[in-house]
Structure formats: structure tokens, C-alpha cells
Amino acid sequence: MASARLYTDWLVSAGVERGLIGPREPDRIWSRHVLNCAVLSSVVPADATVVDVGSGAGLPGIPLAIARPDVRVTLVEPLERRTAFLDEVVAALELTNVRVLRGRADEVVDRCGGADVVTSRAVAPLARLMTWSAPLARIGGEILAMKGSSAAEEIERDRQAVANLGVGELSVLTVGDGVVDPPTYVIRGLVRSSGRAGRKGGKPTAKQRRTAR
Numbered sequence: 001m002a003s004a005r006l007y008t009d010w011l012v013s014a015g016v017e018r019g020l021i022g023p024r025e026p027d028r029i030w031s032r033h034v035l036n037c038a039v040l041s042s043v044v045p046a047d048a049t050v051v052d053v054g055s056g057a058g059l060p061g062i063p064l065a066i067a068r069p070d071v072r073v074t075l076v077e078p079l080e081r082r083t084a085f086l087d088e089v090v091a092a093l094e095l096t097n098v099r100v101l102r103g104r105a106d107e108v109v110d111r112c113g114g115a116d117v118v119t120s121r122a123v124a125p126l127a128r129l130m131t132w133s134a135p136l137a138r139i140g141g142e143i144l145a146m147k148g149s150s151a152a153e154e155i156e157r158d159r160q161a162v163a164n165l166g167v168g169e170l171s172v173l174t175v176g177d178g179v180v181d182p183p184t185y186v187i188r189g190l191v192r193s194s195g196r197a198g199r200k201g202g203k204p205t206a207k208q209r210r211t212a213r
């Protein structure tokens with residue numbers, strides 16, 4: 001797909017020059033980053049609104065948006081250097097289904113909360129990640145957090161803290177079998193309520209922050 005190749009070119013050139021991608025990554029950028037994220041598209045529902053928390057250089061949000069023109073993706077990223085890169089890439093690739101929001105996840109709830117799906121990759125340990133992700137999803141929405149092979153252990157460790165945030169039915173999905181090696185592991189959670197501890201203005205309460213540590 002031309003857009004995916006163009007995105008890869010951006011990552012290995014400007015992405016590396018600006019320090020958003022490690023200098024050792026270019027050789028494996030396609031398999032380990034772009035394809036590894038694009039396979040997430042197989043578990044995102046049709047026509048979903050997606051918020052990608054901590055997008056960095058656009059992963060997994062941009063490969064997802066390229067693979068799935070039916071979904072609308074908001075890339076949330078606090079660092080200006082990274083959102084500047086994202087703005088340029090979105091314009092160059094003419095990705096009409098992507099917008100970029102600068103800010104921390106807890107600062108953008110008013111602007112992009114109520115999403116069908118909240119994605120992330122390599123952003124934070126599960127419990128802390130959920131304090132940022134859950135307020136951005138609608139009740140009945142999904143959290144899809146890309147994780148390494150320790151995904152199941154993270155669930156066991158943080159299950160109670162995550163339940164307190166109103167997120168349940170945690171499971172590990174394996175996607176991209178036969179496409180990427182190793183396959184991509186995704187923790188899926190369903191947002192069942194706004195959380196036992198409640199939230200004020202979409203921000204996690206002090207109790208939720210303590211539980212998530």
C-alpha cells in the first residue's frame with residue numbers, strides 16, 4: 001500500500017533525524033513497527049472512532065488509519081516535537097481520517113472522550129495506562145493496548161486496579177499470526193462503567209492514581 005510505504009519513508013528519514021525512532025530501527029521498521037501495528041486493524045470494529053494514546057511517531061494510530069479508512073483516529077501526544085512530526089505526516093499522506101491532539105491523555109478527555117476504541121503501544125504499565133485510557137472511551141467501548149509477551153502477567157498483576165476503573169473482561173488477543181513474527185499481543189478490556197472510584201472532569205481521582213501505582 002503506497003501510504004504505508006510513504007509513512008515508512010518518513011519514519012526512517014525525518015523520524016530518525018528528529019530522534020523519534022531509534023537509529024537501529026530502520027532495518028526492521030516495516031515488520032517490527034508498521035506491520036506490527038497495522039495488524040491491530042483486524043480487531044477494530046467497523047466505523048469505529050479511535051483514540052490512540054501516546055502516539056509518539058504515530059504508532060499504532062497511523063498504520064491503523066491507513067489500513068482502515070472507515071475508522072476515525074485521533075492521535076494524542078503531549079510532546080510538541082512529536083505532534084509537529086505527526087501533523088506533517090498526516091498532511092503529506094493526506095490522511096483525512098486522522099487528527100492530531102497535543103496534550104496528555106487526561107487533558108484531552110473533553111476534546112476526544114467517548115471513543116469506541118482507545119489504543120496504545122508501549123506507553124505505560126497496564127494499571128496506569130488504564131487510568132489514562134478508560135476515561136477516553138465510551139461505556140461499552142474497548143481498550144486495545146499493544147503489549148509484549150508479558151501481557152498475561154500484567155493482567156494478573158493489575159486486574160483489581162483495572163476493575164476499579166470500570167474496565168473488565170480483560171483478555172489477551174494474539175493478532176497478526178502468519179503476518180508478523182512474533183505475533184502482536186493486545187490486551188483487550190471492555191469499559192463497563194465510569195469506575196467504582198468515580199472521576200472528576202474525566203481526570204482520575206487521587207484514589208485511582210494511588211491504586212494504579
Ligand SMILES: C[S@@+](CC[C@H](N)C(=O)[O-])C[C@H]1O[C@@H](n2cnc3c(N)ncnc32)[C@H](O)[C@@H]1O
Nearest residue numbers: 053054055056059077078079104105121122123
Ligand atoms: C515509548 S513512547 C511509545 C510511542 C508509540 N506509541 C510507539 O509505540 O512507538 C510513549 C509515548 O507516550 C507519550 N506519553 C507519555 N505520557 C503520556 C500521557 N500522560 N498521555 C499521553 N501520552 C503520553 C510519550 O510522549 C511518548 O510519545
